[in-house]
Amino acid sequence: xxxxxxxxxxxxxxxxxxxxxxxxxxxxxxxxxxxxxxxxxxxxxxxxxxxxxxxxxxxxxxxxxxxxxxxxxxxxxxxxxxxxxxxxxxxxxxxxxxxxxxxxxxxxxxxxxxxxxxxxxxxxxxxxxxxxxxxxxxxxxxxxxxxxxxxxxxxxxxxxxxxxxxxxxxxxxxxxxxxxxxxxxxxxxxxxxxxxxxxxxxxxxxxxxxxxxxxxxxxxxxxxxxxxxxxxxxxxxxxxxxxxxxxxxxxxxxxxxxxxxxxxxxxxxxxxxxxxxxxxxxxxxxxxxxx
Amino acid sequence: xxxxxxxxxxxxxxxxxxxxxxxxxxxxxxxxxxxxxxxxxxxxxxxxxxxxxxxxxxxxxxxxxxxxxxxxxxxxxxxxxxxxxxxxxxxxxxxxxxxxxxxxxxxxxxxxxxxxxxxxxxxxxxxxxxxxxxxxxxxxxxxxxxxxxxxxxxxxxxxxxxxxxxxxxxxxxxxxxxxxxxxxxxxxxxxxxxxxxxxxxxxxxxxxxxxxxxxxxxxxxxxxx
Numbered sequence: 001x002x003x004x005x006x007x008x009x010x011x012x013x014x015x016x017x018x019x020x021x022x023x024x025x026x027x028x029x030x031x032x033x034x035x036x037x038x039x040x041x042x043x044x045x046x047x048x049x050x051x052x053x054x055x056x057x058x059x060x061x062x063x064x065x066x067x068x069x070x071x072x073x074x075x076x077x078x079x080x081x082x083x084x085x086x087x088x089x090x091x092x093x094x095x096x097x098x099x100x101x102x103x104x105x106x107x108x109x110x111x112x113x114x115x116x117x118x119x120x121x122x123x124x125x126x127x128x129x130x131x132x133x134x135x136x137x138x139x140x141x142x143x144x145x146x147x148x149x150x151x152x153x154x155x156x157x158x159x160x161x162x163x164x165x166x167x168x169x170x171x172x173x174x175x176x177x178x179x180x181x182x183x184x185x186x187x188x189x190x191x192x193x194x195x196x197x198x199x200x201x202x203x204x205x206x207x208x209x210x211x212x213x214x215x216x217x218x219x220x221x222x223x224x225x226x227x228x229x230x231x232x233x234x235x236x237x238x239x240x241x242x243x244x245x246x247x248x249x250x251x252x253x254x255x256x257x258x259x260x261x262x263x264x265x266x267x268x269x270x271x272x273x274x275x276x277x278x279x280x281x282x283x284x285x286x287x288x289x290x291x
Numbered sequence: 292x293x294x295x296x297x298x299x300x301x302x303x304x305x306x307x308x309x310x311x312x313x314x315x316x317x318x319x320x321x322x323x324x325x326x327x328x329x330x331x332x333x334x335x336x337x338x339x340x341x342x343x344x345x346x347x348x349x350x351x352x353x354x355x356x357x358x359x360x361x362x363x364x365x366x367x368x369x370x371x372x373x374x375x376x377x378x379x380x381x382x383x384x385x386x387x388x389x390x391x392x393x394x395x396x397x398x399x400x401x402x403x404x405x406x407x408x409x410x411x412x413x414x415x416x417x418x419x420x421x422x423x424x425x426x427x428x429x430x431x432x433x434x435x436x437x438x439x440x441x442x443x444x445x446x447x448x449x450x451x452x453x454x455x456x457x458x459x460x461x462x463x464x465x466x467x468x469x470x471x472x473x474x475x476x477x478x479x480x481x482x483x484x485x486x487x488x489x490x491x492x493x494x495x496x497x498x499x500x501x502x503x504x505x506x507x508x509x510x511x512x513x514x515x516x
Contacts, residue, residue, distance in 0.1 A: 082491065104451050107443050107461045118444065125448035126491045140491075158452030165473040166454055172485050173449040179488065188452060231453045231460055 003042035013270025020055035032279035051111025076105025093149035132181035155182035159199035160232035189215030209269035220244040258288035292321035294410035310377035312346035318356035318383035328382030356387025434475035441468035
């Protein structure tokens, strides 16, 4: 079953994420993907995550398709103008890619080539509109295509935006993304289920699947780092303490992720697991979460 | 105003190492406000260049260095001094420098300043970029606060998810402009503007030129009255 069918089937969805490496050694990515492919409905492939130059998302998506996995092609507006974005979307379709996650993208100054020209010709909302137009058989200026794609477009939302204004604008932007054609949402990592529940109540009327983000905690240090540096992620002190005091970091991390997933089963339509190097632990997490 | 910054003096000296004499041209508008090309700065430059063994054949601070015709008229009395100089150093913005280039086609013209951006002088000594001359104003929809200029990504459909504590993820001393827009639209009871989605920005094709046929010359204005 592909991701689109899974989405329509109303089952509790599970997606994971793979970040391409800097270089051409794809063996580990393939191993990780093979290991989790039976357990997930789709695998996202990130697009130069954190604005660090790496192997591209489209090529890795194509490799996943060869393994029988339905990938979600993450596409950012950071370093492509509207010509390149549309062309890459058509290229992705002919390579067998069916799902696209439209993102604005991190600013290049945060990555390893801070001198790079930031493009942002389009943004996540206008990129979603472009995908909808391509699906209808036209490019963004209305020229007819000879053969059109039929992408399933998705988008992201950050339920943990830390000020009232930021959260309100996340919700307004979510509405705009819906109008522009988003058919599913994946969120930033969530650690506070009460806050997430409040967010889900706000957006349940949109009747669009939301996959709650779960980032595997590798250590207390990583949790503190994210609290300080990653917008929208807040790991409560109690979880940091758990990670600090444990003798078996993997077991505790898997336990925390599984608890969060169990909680999310009652709040949203699926989970999106970001293992950040611990992809091999994903089956354990799902096992413990009863999925 | 166009905000400018003095270039390194060594760089300037390197650029004029083959010239014995210079004419200095400042500007009484933006460069004067920035302290890079008003009367005091031009005088200071003259003294320093002379102390370095250069001959300064003359100095002048134009009213508006970017106004080619006006500057041409103002510089008429300085013809001899300019003829005598091996080069002209312009202490204004890049536009002022190119006014001199247009007026003196056989004379090397060198910039003393780097031109940075269109700025609001928000306090004494503080220059903030508020407008990027993008050619399509959306201030009517954003509470008068420009996200094209003041959002690091120039986002026009609302913020990215990257702000922390109301600050931009790219530079932690800059407020997220979308939070400023939200606050102001809230005060004006105009939050509904946030729900309207914006057309993608139109990229500029340089160089731009505008001919205002509707603008009347002074003579025409007098005739009309």
